Amino acid sequence: MKKLKDVIEKVGEYSEKYRAESLEKFEISGVYDLFPESIGSNGWPSEWPNNGKYGVYLIMDKDENVIYIGESKNIGKRLSNYFQYSKDNSCKIMHKWSVMPKYVCTIAINSKTWFERLALEEFLIYYAQPVDNKKGK
DSSP: OOBHHHHHHHHHHHHHHHSOTTSOOOEEOOOEESSOSSTTSSBTTSOOTTTTSEEEEEEEOTTOBEEEEEEESSHHHHHHHHEEEOTTSSEEEOSOOSSOOOEEEEEEEOGGGTTHHHHHHHHHHHHHOOTTOOTTO
């Protein structure tokens, strides 16, 4: 598995090799903690990073190994399919993962070039080979 920092470096490589300099840069979020030690930190139950935007999202384990890469036309809505509120307002995992997810990072893409999310997702999956990405999915 690849670490978050390595995958983010690949986002830079993708931008340099395959994107025109005139295009708006991708907006890479900070790391969002699904199970923070205290409320108020950058994590649950705060709003998803890049909520409502087109883009790619990375789901990581406790060691920031990327376990899944996905794309969506609404990042927050997609992440809410995987992670929801439990009765005590903590994060409830709604999907079966091979490794327990702990962190999320998002990469927003300008709505004018929304289609880039598909190429970026494939590029990153090819590089990182996340354990929970299935071939042909």
